[in-house]
Amino acid sequence: MKDLLPRKDLLDIEGLTLPEIEHVLANAVPFKQLFQRSVKKVPTLRGKTVLNLFYEPSTRTSTSFEVAANRLSADVTNFTISSSSVVKGESLLDTIETLQAMRSDYVVIRHQAAGVPGIVARHTGASVINAGDGYHAHPTQALLDAMTFREVYPDFAGRKLLIVGDVLHSRVARSTSTLFHKLGIEVAVLGPGSLIPAGRHDFMQRLHTWDEAFDWKPDAVYLLRVQLERQEGQFFPSIGEYHKMYGMNTDRLVRLRQLGAYLMHPGPVNRGVEITDEAMRYEKSLISTQVENGIAVRMAVLHWLQPDTSKD
Amino acid sequence: MSEFPQATTETILDPAAIEEAIAVLADNIAKRHPSDLVALVGIFTRGVVFAQRLGLALAARGLHFPVGTLDTSLYRDDFDQHASELPRLNSSDISFVLDDATVILCDEVIYTGRTIRAALDGLMDYGRPAKIELAVLVDRGHRELPIQPDYTGHIVPTTATQYVKVYFRETDTHDEGVFLLTPA
Amino acid sequence: MKSPQRLYKNGLVARSDSRELLSSDVLVDGDGRIAAVGPHLKADPNTEVIDCTGCVLVPGMFDLHVHAREPGGEHKETLATCAAAALHGGVTGLVLMPDTTPPIDTGHLVKSVQDLADDITGITMLPAGCLTKGRAGTELASFSGMVSRGVPLLTDADRTVPCPAVMRRCLEYARDFDVLVATHGDTPALSRGGAMNEGRTSYSLGLPGNPAISQEIAIDRDLRLAALTGARLHLQQISTAAGARAVSRAKEDGLAISAEVSAHHLVLDETDIGDYQSHAKTDPPLRLAADKKALLARLLDGTIDLIASDHSPHTEFEKSSDFASAPAGFSGLETTVLVLFDQFIKSGRFGWDLLIQKYADAPRALIGLPKVPISVGARAEFFIFDPAARTAVEKSWFRSRSPVNPFIGRDFAGAVRETVVG
Numbered sequence: 001m002k003d004l005l006p007r008k009d010l011l012d013i014e015g016l017t018l019p020e021i022e023h024v025l026a027n028a029v030p031f032k033q034l035f036q037r038s039v040k041k042v043p044t045l046r047g048k049t050v051l052n053l054f055y056e057p058s059t060r061t062s063t064s065f066e067v068a069a070n071r072l073s074a075d076v077t078n079f080t081i082s083s084s085s086v087v088k089g090e091s092l093l094d095t096i097e098t099l100q101a102m103r104s105d106y107v108v109i110r111h112q113a114a115g116v117p118g119i120v121a122r123h124t125g126a127s128v129i130n131a132g133d134g135y136h137a138h139p140t141q142a143l144l145d146a147m148t149f150r151e152v153y154p155d156f157a158g159r160k161l162l163i164v165g166d167v168l169h170s171r172v173a174r175s176t177s178t179l180f181h182k183l184g185i186e187v188a189v190l191g192p193g194s195l196i197p198a199g200r201h202d203f204m205q206r207l208h209t210w211d212e213a214f215d216w217k218p219d220a221v222y223l224l225r226v227q228l229e230r231q232e233g234q235f236f237p238s239i240g241e242y243h244k245m246y247g248m249n250t251d252r253l254v255r256l257r258q259l260g261a262y263l264m265h266p267g268p269v270n271r272g273v274e275i276t277d278e279a280m281r282y283e284k285s286l287i288s289t290q291v292e293n294g295i296a297v298r299m300a301v302l303h304w305l306q307p308d309t310s311k312d
Numbered sequence: 313m314s315e316f317p318q319a320t321t322e323t324i325l326d327p328a329a330i331e332e333a334i335a336v337l338a339d340n341i342a343k344r345h346p347s348d349l350v351a352l353v354g355i356f357t358r359g360v361v362f363a364q365r366l367g368l369a370l371a372a373r374g375l376h377f378p379v380g381t382l383d384t385s386l387y388r389d390d391f392d393q394h395a396s397e398l399p400r401l402n403s404s405d406i407s408f409v410l411d412d413a414t415v416i417l418c419d420e421v422i423y424t425g426r427t428i429r430a431a432l433d434g435l436m437d438y439g440r441p442a443k444i445e446l447a448v449l450v451d452r453g454h455r456e457l458p459i460q461p462d463y464t465g466h467i468v469p470t471t472a473t474q475y476v477k478v479y480f481r482e483t484d485t486h487d488e489g490v491f492l493l494t495p496a
Numbered sequence: 497m498k499s500p501q502r503l504y505k506n507g508l509v510a511r512s513d514s515r516e517l518l519s520s521d522v523l524v525d526g527d528g529r530i531a532a533v534g535p536h537l538k539a540d541p542n543t544e545v546i547d548c549t550g551c552v553l554v555p556g557m558f559d560l561h562v563h564a565r566e567p568g569g570e571h572k573e574t575l576a577t578c579a580a581a582a583l584h585g586g587v588t589g590l591v592l593m594p595d596t597t598p599p600i601d602t603g604h605l606v607k608s609v610q611d612l613a614d615d616i617t618g619i620t621m622l623p624a625g626c627l628t629k630g631r632a633g634t635e636l637a638s639f640s641g642m643v644s645r646g647v648p649l650l651t652d653a654d655r656t657v658p659c660p661a662v663m664r665r666c667l668e669y670a671r672d673f674d675v676l677v678a679t680h681g682d683t684p685a686l687s688r689g690g691a692m693n694e695g696r697t698s699y700s701l702g703l704p705g706n707p708a709i710s711q712e713i714a715i716d717r718d719l720r721l722a723a724l725t726g727a728r729l730h731l732q733q734i735s736t737a738a739g740a741r742a743v744s745r746a747k748e749d750g751l752a753i754s755a756e757v758s759a760h761h762l763v764l765d766e767t768d769i770g771d772y773q774s775h776a777k778t779d780p781p782l783r784l785a786a787d788k789k790a791l792l793a794r795l796l797d798g799t800i801d802l803i804a805s806d807h808s809p810h811t812e813f814e815k816s817s818d819f820a821s822a823p824a825g826f827s828g829l830e831t832t833v834l835v836l837f838d839q840f841i842k843s844g845r846f847g848w849d850l851l852i853q854k855y856a857d858a859p860r861a862l863i864g865l866p867k868v869p870i871s872v873g874a875r876a877e878f879f880i881f882d883p884a885a886r887t888a889v890e891k892s893w894f895r896s897r898s899p900v901n902p903f904i905g906r907d908f909a910g911a912v913r914e915t916v917v918g
Contacts, residue, residue, distance in 0.1 A: 004398045014700070023398060030383060030401040039437035042386040092817060113818035114702040115772030134820065136702025171702055199699040303386075304398065 006306040009121040009128040012137035013178045021146070021182065024300045028147050031303075032296035034071065044303060045074035048105040052078045053095070054131070055111040060267055061131050061141075064291070065108045068298035074106070092116065096123045105307045109133075125311025129301060135171050141266055142175035144297040146183060148290050149220060152262055157184035162213050164246055165224030165274055166195045166235070167204070172266045173224055177204055188216055191224075191246060194235040210246075214255045220262040220286070223248055223274045239273055247272075248279040262286050318496040319475070324468055325490035327481075330449070333465035334362075337447055338369035340463055341416065345375070348414050352447075353380045355419045355431050356402045361480040362449050363418035380406040382417075387430035410439030416463075420478040422448040425459035450490055452476045468492060499526045503539040504916075507548030507880065509870050510555070510848035512857050517848065522553060524876040528918030533872055550884055551913060555852055555868045556588025556877040557833060558859040560678075560756060561732055561804035563653070563825070564621070566612065568597025573809040573897045575612055578829070579619045580895035581807070583915040585830040586879035588868070589620035589860070594631075595653035601626035603641025610645065618917045622648045622863075627666050627677060633657045636666055643673045648863035649730065651678035654779060654808075656714050658684055663718065667727035676863060678730040681714035681739070682780070691820040693781040697766045703820060708736045708787075711780050715739050719746045722753060730862065731755040733806055735780040737790030744799040754862055756804040757791050759832040760902065763839050764788070768902060772819040776902040778806075779824035795854065796846060802858040803851075805832045809898035827896040831903050833879075834887055838908040842883070877917050885911035 004019050034040055050069040052062050062078060069076045081095075099107060100123065107126045109117050114136035121128035132138045150156045161180050167173045167189050177187045181203045188205045189196055190213050196206055207213045213221075226242060236242050243249070248256070248263070253276075256263065263285045269275050280287070325333065341350075352370075354363025360381045367379040383402040417431050428446060435444065447463040452470045468476055468490075475493040479486040502524045508517035521537040524530055539545050564578035573581075575592075582590055592609065594600035600609055600623055609623035625642035629635040631652045642650065650670060656679060657663040663679075670677045687710040692698050694705025715731060719742060722729040734740050734755050743755045760778060765785045769776045776782060794800045808825025815822050832855070840846050857867050868877040887908045891899040 006398060023400065027401045030403045033403055037438055042437070043433065044386040093813075111818075113820050115819045118771060119818065134702050135704070174699075174702060197699055199694065199696040199705070201696075201699070303401075 007304070008125075008306060008308050009117075009130075010139050010301055010305060011117050011121060011128065011130045013139050013142050013175045013182070014137075016139075016179075016182075018182060021143075021179065024143060024297065024304055025147050025150065027303060028143075028293065028296040028300040031299040032293065035292070035296070041071050041073055043073045045069070045072035045105075048074045049102075050074045050076045050106040050108065050302065051099070051102065051104040051126075052076065053099075053107055053109045054078070054080045055109075055116075056132070058110055058132070060291075061110065062108075064294045065129075065131065065298050068295045068302060069106070071295070072299055072302055074302070077104075092119065096120055099124050099126065106302060106305070125308040127305035127307045129305070132171055135169055135174070137175045138171045139175050140294070140298055140301060141172050142179040143301070144290055144294040145176045145222070145264065145266070146179050147293045147297055148264065148286050149180070149185070149262075151289070151293075152286065153219060158186070159219040160186045160188065160217065161220050161222055162188050162190060162207070162216070162218035163204075163222045163224060164190045164213075164248075166226055167191055167200060167224070168195045168197045168235075170224050176222065177201060188213070188218070192236045192242070210252055210255075214259065217259060218261055220264055221248070221256060222264040225266065225268065226270055226273050243273055246274065248275045250276070250278060253279050253282060256282070257284075260284070264290060267291065319493040320496070322492045322494075323489055324450070324476070324492050325466060327488045330488065330490065333449060334365050334369050337449075337463050337465055338366060338373055341366070341447065342370060342373045342375055345414060349412065350375075350377045350414045350416060351380060351408055351410070352377050352416050352418055353382050353406065353431075353435060355417065355427060356381060356383045358478055358480055358483055359419035361482045362420045366418060366447065377416075378408045380404075380408065382406065382431055382434055384427055384430040384434055387434045389426060389430070404434070404438075406435075406438045410435070410441045412440075412442045414443045414445065415441040416445045416447050418447045420449045420480075421476050422446070422451050422459075422461055423454055423476075425455045425457040428459045429457050450476055450478065466490070499528075501525055501531070501540070501543040503537060503543050503545045504548050504553060504880070505537075505539075505545055507551050507553045509533065509553045510852060511869065512555070512849050512852040512867075515847035515849045517552060522870060522876075522878075524916070528876050530870065530872055530874050530876050533870060546880075548880055550882065552848060552881045552883060553870055553878050554586065554848060554881055555856045555870055556879060556915065556917065557586050557855045558865070559587050559590040559805050559807065559829060559832075559855070560649075560730075560802060560859040560862070561593065562590045562807045562829065563593045563595065563809065564807075565809060566596065567609070571897075572811055573827070575616055575621060577895065577897040578807070578809075579616045579621065581827065581829045582619055583917070584895040584912065586833045586881065586912045586915055587619075587829055588877045588879075588915060588917050589865070590622070590829075591648050591863070592621055592623040593653040594624050594626045594651065595655070599626050599631045600624070601629050601631070601637035601642075603638060603645045606642050606645040606647055622646075624649050624651055624653075624678070626650065627652045628657060628662065631655050633659065634662060636669060639669060639673055639675070643675050647675065649676040649678045651732070652680070654680050656680055656682045656684070660717055660721065664721050664725060667721055667725040667729070671725055671727040674728070676728050676730055678732055679714075679718050680732045681711040681718065683710045683713050686710035686713070690781070691777065692769055693766045693783050695766065695784065697769065701769070701772065701819075706781055708738065708783060712736060712738050712742065715742050719743075719751065719753065722746070723749065723751055726752070728752045729754075732804070733758055733761070733780055734791065734794075734800060735761050735783050736787045740790055740794040740799055744794065747799065754801040754858075755799065756802050757795060757800045758804060758806050758828065759835045760828060762788060762792055762795070763835055764902060769819075773902060774815045774817070774819050774822035775826050775900050775904065777819060777822055777824050778808075778826065781824075792840075792845075796850070801854070802862065803832065803836070803855040804859065805829050807896075809896055810900055811898055812900055815900045826901045827894065827898050828901065830894055830896060831889060831901055833881070833912060834889075834908050834910060835903060837881070837883070837910040842909050875918060879915040880913045881910060882913045883910050885913070887911045
């Protein structure tokens with residue numbers, strides 16, 4: 001693939017070209033196949049170091065990256081920094097200096113402020129992977145979502161994805177909708193008016209009720225986690241009302257089943273809020289596939305990115 | 313040959329010669345393994361075609377050995393890495409049980425031996441074969457590791473600046489054959 | 497002991513009443529007064545001759561909105577470095593915002609800043625006073641003491657008085673002193689946490705947004721209070737078309753309103769934030785391209801009276817944190833004239849006359865200061881601008897202590913060659 005230039009960092013979806021996206025998604029497949037073997041490891045990144053730098057707590061994403069790096073035989077270090085011990089600005093620059101001294105090959109970073117992975121990437125030769133920065137982006141989530149959708153819909157172009165929930169605060173919604181749009185998949189959003197921003201991408205068409213949403217015939221419904229810990233101020237009256245208006249309850253599950261549509265969720269789920277126990281058992285739920293694909297996609301990303309060894 | 317515009321080309325094996333070489337290899341393999349549990353594993357990309365043709369030749373001799381495929385990209389060492397290339401991975405397919413089997417690794421050309429070394433590591437992460445042998449269509453010399461084929465179709469002495477290119481009709485638009493290229 | 501005379505030879509004198517530049521020599525006497533303006537002036541052997549061929553001589557600019565950070569913020573800027581920055585940008589007089597530490601909310605504090613400012617020669621620096629005690633927005637500051645010290649205006653500087661009743665009382669009380677009240681329009685409950693203009697760019701960048709209505713609602717409120725109370729009100733840093741439209745309507749209704757705009761709101765919009773460039777983080781934030789265009793039109797039609805930089809130095813370290821955490825504002829004193837020349841005067845969109853009207857005459861008139869035209873008998877207070885030169889805006893070029901500015905890295909047509917005061 002001589003027209004694909006190597007890339008140092010994965011910061012967001014906006015900057016990715018279609019050939020790059022195809023390259024990563026295609027390579028994720030053989031990585032996934034490794035999971036069937038008893039030896040799930042390959043020696044590809046042996047001797048390389050991966051630093052998981054998490055400023056926000058997240059066991060599932062950091063674990064996913066850790067497993068992916070381990071399966072590539074890389075050495076992984078996890079570094080979780082709680083927000084109370086961080087003095088903003090000062091700590092970031094100090095951390096960057098520490099990173100430069102450590103000479104990691106890869107840095108996976110999750111931070112509550114948008115733009116931080118980009119700042120880190122500019123200051124280090126390590127390959128920086130954005131594992132979520134504020135409301136801005138979560139590119140590996142989008143990639144695993146696309147891989148999962150395309151597994152069940154090989155004829156994905158022209159298909160439809162409905163995203164439900166807190167679009168305003170969701171970096172997953174931003175990255176996944178952008179990627180799906182690039183791939184020719186139609187995107188619609190459903191949620192409380194206070195959480196569907198007017199400044200959203202043009203291609204995110206707004207639907208107002210579940211009836212309208214089902215009439216639109218989505219091929220998959222993507223439930224967003226209700227971001228209780230991230231909201232400042234009250235955006236809807238109560239969890240009960242949110243669940244009543246927007247939760248994937250029994251009636252809506254029936255209609256989902258009638259459509260033959262799939263159910264997706266980035267996790268972790270809030271049972272009783274955006275989803276019910278019953279919906280978790282839905283036979284066309286892709287939630288656990290998403291988790292599995294997450295490891296494969298992250299392996300493909302680590303395999304694809306190339307650190308700049310001349311820097312630092 | 314558009315990849316090497318400034319090279320003189322010599323045809324080492326034409327399609328008929330390739331077929332003959334494969335027939336001889338099949339005979340030798342059949343002689344050594346008349347009834348064992350043997351699997352052929354072709355190394356991507358052209359090693360797969362070679363393995364498949366070998367499998368057909370063996371089938372014609374009454375031996376139906378399964379043919380698997382192996383992508384070695386994830387096992388390559390730094391000496392193989394070309395920083396500007398972004399390898400597209402292939403799906404390895406080793407659907408049969410390797411344990412206690414004899415595996416014949418197949419590649420169309422052996423050169424430094426590093427690809428075979430990677431293939432050995434990859435193969436052994438799939439299981440524990442009782443024995444591993446190596447069949448190549450062409451051996452062009454210049455080994456950097458102590459790895460030698462058990463079955464060799466044709467030996468081509470080369471200098472370090474020359475290339476040996478194998479084209480199969482299944483994988484290439486170029487005419488089928490084994491060619492020796494000498495850059496200007 | 498008198499200084500020697502100076503003859504500025506062969507320049508083009510800019511005026512506020514005509515777009516045409518006057519080809520003229522300017523002779524400044526030993527007392528710093530303009531002795532003669534005319535073609536082919538003769539110099540005696542003792543006169544220093546300064547060749548101004550091709551250059552424009554422009555009356556010194558006056559900036560009504562400058563944060564010099566002293567007292568309390570000297571790591572960002574001092575009165576001395578601020579003065580150097582101003583002169584570097586062709587600005588010969590300015591009003592100091594009172595949001596220092598401590599805030600300037602009594603006559604004594606006004607005097608102490610005046611004393612500091614008086615030590616700095618070559619530039620007029622006038623401290624303003626706060627509207628409310630400690631800028632807390634609840635109690636009136638000591639108007640009487642401050643006005644008796646001659647404050648040019650009262651403002652809580654970058655903070656709106658949140659309670660309308662308090663703001664009403666401030667305006668009613670201010671009217672009796674006939675002191676100008678300046679207000680930064682913002683509705684904290686709407687803008688809270690907002691790092692940039694709310695819209696499509698804030699969505700894409702995943703940054704919390706500060707909606708335009710936050711400023712517009714505050715403008716509407718303060719205009720109505722001004723109408724009710726009859727006070728003289730100056731609206732700082734208009735950033736949206738709708739805000740400017742409200743000012744226009746208020747003026748049509750005969751209110752004693754004035755409004756300012758910055759160079760950056762005329763020239764940049766929210767897309768100039770690019771890849772989280774915190775030097776482009778301002779308050780009010782950069783808005784839309786349509787707002788830029790509307791603000792220029794409103795400047796030209798007289799709705800917007802004057803240009804003010806809102807010079808807001810922060811250290812590079814502070815600006816280096818992530819966009820949402822970084823403080824808003826940048827050091828704009830040195831780039832205002834340069835940017836306006838490069839973007840508008842050079843192309844002929846407007847002339848030097850308009851710049852003088854908006855950035856020299858109107859600000860002075862608003863606070864009762866005399867103009868500084870380049871005319872016989874007036875004090876020499878002008879800058880020499882070379883339109884043929886170019887300025888590469890780099891960190892090392894700045895005289896401000898804090899070289900943070902969204903134009904760093906850009907190359908502009910023109911250069912302020914020298915600023916002459918006295």
